[in-house]
Amino acid sequence: MTSPPLPDPCLLCGRTDGRRLDAVLVCAWCGWRVGDVPDHDLPRPVIEVVYYIRYDRRVKIGTSRRPRQRLSSIRHDELLAFERGGRDLEQARHREFAAIREGGEWFTLTPQLGAHIATLQTVPDPWQLHARWIAEGLWM
Structure with missing residues (x-):
């Protein structure tokens, strides 16, 4: 069909x-x-996301209310996923993956981290998920 x-x-x-x-x-x-x-005339809804970007074999776990603007300022090879949430969720992920932290918000891309990211990849392009969250926010 x-x-x-x-x-x-x-x-x-x-x-x-x-x-x-x-x-x-x-x-x-x-x-x-x-x-x-x-x-x-109404402001677009603010959608806080935790983002996962890859640069070589490292993953940055960060958060933003304006992911397009934020990601344009960070050198990376690939946007892997978005997870809806803000600073509290980001900090929880940092604690969860503390054993593989390389420094700051950068982590080694291990099978464990890769498996977590795979659970977030519900659509082929993370921007599609973000667009859906914006649409949902406008309906409410």
């Missing part, structure tokens, strides 16, 4: 692939409902 294209690019993320959710056509990328118009 193929996904129906959206009649116009999604008003939230700009993608054009759609999917049916019950009787409603939604953006397949972010989940925004076709026909709903985001109120651009």
